Amino acid sequence: xxxxxxxxxxxxxxxxxxxxxxxxxxxxxxxxxxxxxxxxxxxxxxxxxxxxxxxxxxxxxxxxxxxxxxxxxxxxxxxxxxxxxxxxxxxxxxxxxxxxxxxxxxxxxxxxxxxxxxxxxxxxxxxxxxxxxxxxxxxxxxxxxxxxxxxxxxxxxxxxxxxxxxxxxxxxxxxxxxxxxxxxxxxxxxxxxxxxxxxxxxxxxxxxxxxxxxxxxxxxxxxxxxxxxxxxxxxxxxxxxxxxxxxxxxxxxxxxxxxxxxxxxxxxxxxxxxxxx
Ligand SMILES: Nc1nc2c(ncn2[C@@H]2O[C@H](COP(=O)(O)OP(=O)(O)O)[C@@H](O)[C@H]2O)c(=O)[nH]1
Ligand SMILES: [Mg+2]
Ligand SMILES: [Zn+2]
Ligand SMILES: [Zn+2]
Numbered sequence: 001x002x003x004x005x006x007x008x009x010x011x012x013x014x015x016x017x018x019x020x021x022x023x024x025x026x027x028x029x030x031x032x033x034x035x036x037x038x039x040x041x042x043x044x045x046x047x048x049x050x051x052x053x054x055x056x057x058x059x060x061x062x063x064x065x066x067x068x069x070x071x072x073x074x075x076x077x078x079x080x081x082x083x084x085x086x087x088x089x090x091x092x093x094x095x096x097x098x099x100x101x102x103x104x105x106x107x108x109x110x111x112x113x114x115x116x117x118x119x120x121x122x123x124x125x126x127x128x129x130x131x132x133x134x135x136x137x138x139x140x141x142x143x144x145x146x147x148x149x150x151x152x153x154x155x156x157x158x159x160x161x162x163x164x165x166x167x168x169x170x171x172x173x174x175x176x177x178x179x180x181x182x183x184x185x186x187x188x189x190x191x192x193x194x195x196x197x198x199x200x201x202x203x204x205x206x207x208x209x210x211x212x213x214x215x216x217x218x219x220x221x222x223x224x225x226x227x228x229x230x231x232x233x234x235x236x237x238x239x240x241x242x243x244x245x246x247x248x249x250x251x252x253x254x255x256x257x258x259x260x261x262x263x264x265x266x267x268x269x270x271x272x273x274x275x276x277x
Contacts, residue, residue: 002144003059004176010141012150014157016122019150066180069148073155073183081163081273083266086146086184088206090199091172093192094216096124098249099167103131105252105259110266111164115154117146117171124169134158145176148183163270165262178205185265186211193217193224197231204238212243214258219248 012019077084087095099114106112114135116124125137136154138146151168160166168184170177178187189210191199194217200207207213213235215228232244245261247254 002176003062004179005144007144007176008142010143012141012143013139014154015125015137016139019153063179066148069152070181070183073148073152076152076155077166077183077185077269078272079276080160081270082160082166083164083262083269084166084168084182084184085262085265086168086170086177086182086187087190088170088174088177088187088210089172089190089192090174090195093172093190093195094249095169095172095190096127098190098214098216098247099169100127100131101249101252101255102167102259102262103128103133105255106165106262110263111161113158113160113164113166115146115151115158115166115168117150117169119143119171140171144171144173145180146170146182147180151182163266163273165266174199174203174206178203178209185269188212188214190214190216191231191235193220193226193228193231197227197234200231200235200238207235207238207242210239210242212245212261214254215244215246216249218246218253219251 073084076082087099089095096116103112103114112133114125114128114133116122116128116135116137117140118124118137119140119142121139122137125135128135136158138150138154140146140150146168155166168182170182187206187210189206189212191213193215200213213232215231218228220226221228228246235242235244243261245254245257247258249255
């Protein structure tokens with residue numbers, strides 16, 4: 001169940017197979033699966049009091065469990081110099097197109113891997129693999145977001161390299177992925193110009209959780225009434241520190257700035273690993 005919208009999670013699949021739950025070998029997780037998988041029923045079994053109190057406790061348990069996994073992922077990423085981005089947006093804003101263009105533009109200059117999240121299909125992982133980059137598709141079934149536990153296993157399965165870039169495309173949803181830390185360095189929110197200027201005001205949690213907003217599909221602006229300055233003003237109203245880049249994944253406008261931002265992040269991640277000794 002999602003703590004934000006109450007949706008069911010269904011069965012999670014990795015490249016079409018059920019999420020593995022055996023923990024042997026040198027898996028970097030140190031978590032206990034019994035509590036991870038059955039956090040909800042454990043909470044149910046041990047809570048007392050009103051339905052409302054019980055719900056609050058379940059929500060708190062799910063988020064604190066997620067945060068524990070996220071911290072495991074984060075320390076793994078830090079220890080291995082992996083710069084991890086969590087791309088979040090509504091469906092169709094252009095995340096996969098942007099990833100494909102980004103990978104093509106980087107042209108093998110840094111090692112990278114992609115984790116794709118969608119409720120169903122492996123279409124996006126196939127689009128990424130067509131570039132030659134490794135990609136793992138997570139299908140969340142009825143679930144509306146990726147969580148840190150899924151990402152930990154996906155990283156293990158992908159075998160993310162040291163000093164690399166890890167790009168995570170979250171499930172298209174401007175609400176629930178805001179609450180789930182995956183251990184990433186930054187959430188990057190993509191807003192496309194066909195979605196309306198007011199989305200940052202309507203979905204403030206996501207724009208607050210992000211460090212960078214990519215305003216995508218700017219090539220379409222001449223055909224629309226969308227006011228880009230106003231959209232950015234709204235985004236800054238909910239998050240004054242939000243960095244913003246205006247881009248077009250299809251025309252390539254703004255891509256040099258986006259690539260420079262990625263390279264700087266990778267450089268810092270490698271330096272942080274080195275400073276650990
Ligand atoms: N005009 C235009 N279309 C874009 C741009 N980026 C993506 N698209 C289109 O938007 C649609 C959804 O893109 P997709 O990458 O699948 O979005 P996702 O659901 O966020 O992964 C596709 O038809 C893309 O071709 C862009 O910069 N400009
Ligand atoms: Mg996609
Ligand atoms: Zn949800
Ligand atoms: Zn696990």
